[in-house]
Amino acid sequence: MAISPSKKEVSFKMSIKKLHSMLLSKEFSCKELTQAYLDAVQRENSHINAYIKATPETALSAAKKVDEKLARGEELLPLEGIPMTLKDNISTKDIETTCCSNILKGYIPIYDATVWQILQKQNAVLLGKTNMDEFAMGSSCETSCFGGAKNPHNISHVAGGSSGGAAAAVAGNLAVYGLGSDTGGSIRQPASFCGIVGMKPTYGTVSRYGLIAYASSLDQIGPIASCVEDAALVYDAIAQYDPMDSTSQGKKAPVSGNLGQSLKGKKIGVPREYFDGVRKEVSFALQQALKVYESLGVQMVYFDLPVLKYALPVYYILACAEASSNLGRYDGIRYGYKTQHYNGIHEMICKTRSEGFGAEVKRRILLGNYVLSSGYYDAYYKKAQNLRGSIIQAFKNAFAQCDVILSPTVPMTAFKEGFSSQDQVETYLTDICTVPVNIAGLPAISIPCGFDGSGLPIGMQLIGDTFCEETILNAAYCFEQETKTETLKQVPMGVRL
Amino acid sequence: MKYEMVAGLETHVELSTKTKIFCGCTTQFGSEPNTHCCPICIGLPGTLPKLNKTAVDYAILAGLATNCKINSISKMDRKNYVYPDLSKAYQVSQYDKPLCYGGYITLSNGRTIRITRIHIEEDAGKLVHERGDTYVDYNRAGVPLIEIVTEPDIRSVDEVREYVEKLQLIMKYIGISDCKMQEGSLRCDVNISVRPQGSETLGTRTEIKNMNSFTFMEKAIRYEFERQVDLVENGEKIIQETRRFDESQGITESMRSKEDAHDYRYFREPDLVTIITSQQEVSRLEGLLPELPDAKLSRYIEVYALSPKDAVLLTKYRRVAQFFDRAVDGIANPKFAVNLILGQIFSRLPSDSDKENFDIKVSPENFHELLMLLDSGKIRMNLAKTVLDSMLDTGGKAEELISEEDLAGLEESALQEVCQKIIDENPAAVSDYLSGKEKAVKSLVGGVMKATKGRADAAAAQEVLIKLMKN
Numbered sequence: 001m002a003i004s005p006s007k008k009e010v011s012f013k014m015s016i017k018k019l020h021s022m023l024l025s026k027e028f029s030c031k032e033l034t035q036a037y038l039d040a041v042q043r044e045n046s047h048i049n050a051y052i053k054a055t056p057e058t059a060l061s062a063a064k065k066v067d068e069k070l071a072r073g074e075e076l077l078p079l080e081g082i083p084m085t086l087k088d089n090i091s092t093k094d095i096e097t098t099c100c101s102n103i104l105k106g107y108i109p110i111y112d113a114t115v116w117q118i119l120q121k122q123n124a125v126l127l128g129k130t131n132m133d134e135f136a137m138g139s140s141c142e143t144s145c146f147g148g149a150k151n152p153h154n155i156s157h158v159a160g161g162s163s164g165g166a167a168a169a170v171a172g173n174l175a176v177y178g179l180g181s182d183t184g185g186s187i188r189q190p191a192s193f194c195g196i197v198g199m200k201p202t203y204g205t206v207s208r209y210g211l212i213a214y215a216s217s218l219d220q221i222g223p224i225a226s227c228v229e230d231a232a233l234v235y236d237a238i239a240q241y242d243p244m245d246s247t248s249q250g251k252k253a254p255v256s257g258n259l260g261q262s263l264k265g266k267k268i269g270v271p272r273e274y275f276d277g278v279r280k281e282v283s284f285a286l287q288q289a290l291k292v293y294e295s296l297g298v299q300m301v302y303f304d305l306p307v308l309k310y311a312l313p314v315y316y317i318l319a320c321a322e323a324s325s326n327l328g329r330y331d332g333i334r335y336g337y338k339t340q341h342y343n344g345i346h347e348m349i350c351k352t353r354s355e356g357f358g359a360e361v362k363r364r365i366l367l368g369n370y371v372l373s374s375g376y377y378d379a380y381y382k383k384a385q386n387l388r389g390s391i392i393q394a395f396k397n398a399f400a401q402c403d404v405i406l407s408p409t410v411p412m413t414a415f416k417e418g419f420s421s422q423d424q425v426e427t428y429l430t431d432i433c434t435v436p437v438n439i440a441g442l443p444a445i446s447i448p449c450g451f452d453g454s455g456l457p458i459g460m461q462l463i464g465d466t467f468c469e470e471t472i473l474n475a476a477y478c479f480e481q482e483t484k485t486e487t488l489k490q491v492p493m494g495v496r497l
Numbered sequence: 498m499k500y501e502m503v504a505g506l507e508t509h510v511e512l513s514t515k516t517k518i519f520c521g522c523t524t525q526f527g528s529e530p531n532t533h534c535c536p537i538c539i540g541l542p543g544t545l546p547k548l549n550k551t552a553v554d555y556a557i558l559a560g561l562a563t564n565c566k567i568n569s570i571s572k573m574d575r576k577n578y579v580y581p582d583l584s585k586a587y588q589v590s591q592y593d594k595p596l597c598y599g600g601y602i603t604l605s606n607g608r609t610i611r612i613t614r615i616h617i618e619e620d621a622g623k624l625v626h627e628r629g630d631t632y633v634d635y636n637r638a639g640v641p642l643i644e645i646v647t648e649p650d651i652r653s654v655d656e657v658r659e660y661v662e663k664l665q666l667i668m669k670y671i672g673i674s675d676c677k678m679q680e681g682s683l684r685c686d687v688n689i690s691v692r693p694q695g696s697e698t699l700g701t702r703t704e705i706k707n708m709n710s711f712t713f714m715e716k717a718i719r720y721e722f723e724r725q726v727d728l729v730e731n732g733e734k735i736i737q738e739t740r741r742f743d744e745s746q747g748i749t750e751s752m753r754s755k756e757d758a759h760d761y762r763y764f765r766e767p768d769l770v771t772i773i774t775s776q777q778e779v780s781r782l783e784g785l786l787p788e789l790p791d792a793k794l795s796r797y798i799e800v801y802a803l804s805p806k807d808a809v810l811l812t813k814y815r816r817v818a819q820f821f822d823r824a825v826d827g828i829a830n831p832k833f834a835v836n837l838i839l840g841q842i843f844s845r846l847p848s849d850s851d852k853e854n855f856d857i858k859v860s861p862e863n864f865h866e867l868l869m870l871l872d873s874g875k876i877r878m879n880l881a882k883t884v885l886d887s888m889l890d891t892g893g894k895a896e897e898l899i900s901e902e903d904l905a906g907l908e909e910s911a912l913q914e915v916c917q918k919i920i921d922e923n924p925a926a927v928s929d930y931l932s933g934k935e936k937a938v939k940s941l942v943g944g945v946m947k948a949t950k951g952r953a954d955a956a957a958a959q960e961v962l963i964k965l966m967k968n
Contacts, residue, residue: 091543104542111536113543212542217767245545246769322767325577328586329540333633345581345631372577372762381764 013490016082016176016230023070023081030066030081034059034125037083040495041127041174047493048150048159050168050175052088054128055095059083062125069123078233078256080123085178087166088129089136090221091210092116099212100144101134103356104336113210114242115179115221122237127175131165134358135327136186136214138162139427140420143360148417151193152491153456157414160190166224167194173494177225177234181211183218184315185409185434188446191224192409192459195448195489197231197476198224202466203441204249206235207242213326215319218438226488228447228477232256235469255470259477264297266475269402271305274433278411285450285458286408292482293406293475301402307394308436310387315435316428317371317384323361324368330356363424388439395440399465404475407433409446409459433461443469447476448488457489499694500726503702504657504687504718505649508664509642510674511620511682512555517639518619519546519589524641526680530625530634538639540584545768548573552641553596553772555673556617557782559643560597562667562789563612567779571596573617573766578759581633582622590618590644592763596772602667603791604659611648618642649688649699654715654722661685661711666790669815678709685709687718690735691725700725701735705742705749717742721749793818801831810839816855823861828868833878837864841885858892859885867895879951912945912953916961919944927966938962 066081089099091109098104131149141164142148149164151157152172159168163180167190180187182200191198199222206221223234236254332338332352339351371380420427437444449460464472520537537544574592595616622635665676676683690700708714740749797808825831846852870876929937945958
């Protein structure tokens with residue numbers, strides 16, 4: 001089978017499983033597959049700015065190993081030879097890792113993040129590092145020092161953020177899957193905007209070692225893929241206990257083999273708060289989704305989660321507080337950007353940080369320092385911590401009544417370019433559905449569930465109780481199987497197989 | 498008016514774990530700059546700490562040895578401040594849930610110094626100034642420390658010294674730190690205020706930072722006490738501030754006032770989990786505690802009937818006390834052992850650190866054999882000293898260095914013979930004795946001992962000599 005770019009809508013994207021079997025049956029070599037993606041990235045990335053750095057040498061050397069294994073007739077692991085990406089806040093040895101911030105330009109890590117170590121052992125084919133909001137702070141990818149990633153469905157709209165590059169690359173057929181990170185929705189929101197699948201696992205299931213911290217108690221690495229099964233396969237690979245991460249939890253059994261179980265008798269919870277202020281078309285798509293689930297034998301449970309109204313302030317207080325501490329180390333002394341002219345160490349650090357950080361990052365550092373400072377700590381940080389406890393408890397109570405909670409991923413579809421910079425608070429408000437999940441450390445997945453009038457994808461979020469990845473992946477998979485043809489739309493770019 | 502000093506101490510003790518508190522790098526002191534570093538201790542983006550269990554154990558041991566209670570639930574916090582030697586711009590420390598709290602140390606004058614808390618934290622790196630440039634060395638970054646904080650219970654410079662010395666000795670006994678002030682493995686901050694004698698209220702305090710020798714610490718406290726008294730007497734206000742001791746001028750000077758004090762913006766370290774210490778774990782660690790200096794001291798005085806002075810000298814060095822304890826096990830008269838250790842052995846270990854290291858060729862077992870010979874009367878002290886000297890030179894065993902002849906002692910006839918010979922050779926001493934100078938016999942006894950290389954029994958020799966002279 002030839003691999004060639006096509007301007008015509010041909011077929012659905014190949015799943016990881018399909019590619020795996022095609023590699024095994026030698027329909028193409030891993031080198032051919034890799035090269036096709038590398039060529040597409042070189043040719044088309046400039047349209048969507050998904051990649052900030054391509055890594056052809058790393059990709060081809062992994063591909064070579066896979067082809068050698070195939071030549072020896074060896075079996076392949078599920079992700080072996082599959083072209084993928086890493087968000088640029090995941091530390092990659094010998095490959096520049098910038099968090100899309102000027103302050104880290106030129107920083108070449110001397111160690112690999114645990115997730116990348118795991119994937120390298122599986123000969124994952126790293127095509128490159130993907131674009132993101134600076135230090136993962138943003139919802140549009142536009143705070144990136146490399147400029148924003150664009151939405152492959154309509155390039156005058158953003159890909160979302162912060163893992164906008166990873167989502168755009170998958171949606172634009174420039175990668176099979178990618179790893180993103182999710183602190184307040186940074187995997188699920190761009191997945192929703194780009195019409196693909198993104199999952200934030202339970203806090204602690206995927207090692208954070210090597211993930212450059214934004215807010216340590218909220219950050220979690222997860223998969224961005226074009227279908228639920230792919231996301232499950234990637235999750236199975238990376239969800240491993242890591243002694244290097246003290247918050248890491250023991251690994252649970254693989255879930256990708258258990259998809260498609262009947263949903264009959266299952267309960268989906270629908271908190272009314274999640275549907276306040278949601279755009280009409282999004283609301284409509286969600287109502288349709290509920291009908292699909294009803295047809296699959298699912299029972300709906302409607303309830304209130306009033307504490308959710310505190311989720312946004314709690315999130316912005318806790319995330320900014322942790323960020324202000326996590327980002328203190330960028331002082332120009334050991335690595336990264338350093339100001340040119342200065343008088344003394346104090347001025348050097350001040351100027352380095354003033355020049356190196358972008359406006360959004362500075363805003364959050366200032367907020368964070370404010371809420372932690374003496375005299376304000378009790379009114380902000382401490383109160384937010386207490387409310388975090390209440391939110392966790394509210395979810396615990398909710399999961400006594402249902403198996404999965406359903407909501408929109410974002411109350412709207414992909415922003416127009418420039419929307420975020422015009423109204424910062426308005427943009428913060430769009431995180432309303434995603435942040436409670438991070439506050440409570442829960443797993444959640446965003447899958448496509450329709451399109452708005454202008455053809456932009458709408459995402460649906462399924463939230464599970466802690467360590468119930470299998471439950472939400474299965475519920476997502478069943479919906480996807482039911483609705484595939486209506487919810488997936490191929491964009492005319494990238495690799496066609 | 499007379500003034501009283503009110504002082505509290507914050508003592509930082511470097512723990513002697515093999516590896517750092519959050520990574521596997523060695524804690525070795527004195528290596529080439531930045532050779533004991535890894536992505537974690539230089540705080541590279543994305544790295545995470547991993548708490549060294551031994552550091553926690555050591556801190557709990559320190560707590561148990563100073564009568565502290567142990568928090569069953571403890572946690573780590575971030576103390577945020579910017580300084581080039583602090584690679585993450587925060588120090589991982591403990592804020593409101595320290596591992597240990599509510600302990601005390603009793604001084605020799607009977608006063609109790611309450612210990613508020615003991616917590617663990619990481620050390621920072623250090624700045625190296627060379628030819629007008631400043632460099633950072635991160636070898637020390639991440640070395641585990643405990644901070645031991647007292648209540649303001651200390652009333653004099655002597656009490657400060659005794660408290661720190663006691664603390665030092667306890668830490669050395671339990672083997673968690675070498676507490677070397679000159680290498681910075683023990684550092685003190687002193688909070689000090691003054692008040693009229695008899696007053697119960699606390700005055701405004703100042704803090705003197707980072708003193709790393711007893712001499713400077715005493716000078717600094719004396720100076721600061723006088724300074725504050727002068728201010729009070731002149732009706733001036735004491736400003737709450739942090740001061741540093743200028744070693745060259747012998748004065749303390751202001752570093753920063755309360756208004757400029759850092760706001761450390763403490764919050765819980767999200768990268769580390771809660772430290773849970775069960776009662777079982779506390780009991781296990783209690784079981785690891787050796788006999789502590791105070792207990793040892795009173796045992797030496799009460800059980801062995803040693804003089805307080807000797808007992809203090811023996812307990813002052815952990816290895817000496819250990820050596821003594823092993824050697825005198827089963828010995829009826831430990832006094833011989835004390836004399837030999839404080840005499841023969843200490844004369845070969847002139848400096849404090851020599852005694853501290855106690856690097857000698859004699860094993861406690863071999864020393865024990867020698868004591869057994871003394872105990873059973875088979876040899877005399879003089880011979881024992883000679884033999885011990887050879888043991889210290891060669892590392893040989895007592896029995897190997899003592900001949901059959903030595904062990905047999907001197908026959909009565911042989912002693913008579915030697916005594917007669919000495920009398921014949923020293924007519925002057927003999928006539929002195931006979932003319933009433935009884936002391937003259939001592940020199941004759943000395944002659945006999947010398948001639949017999951210590952094998953003779955001095956008392957017996959004196960008896961024989963007197964008999965022979967009077968005949």
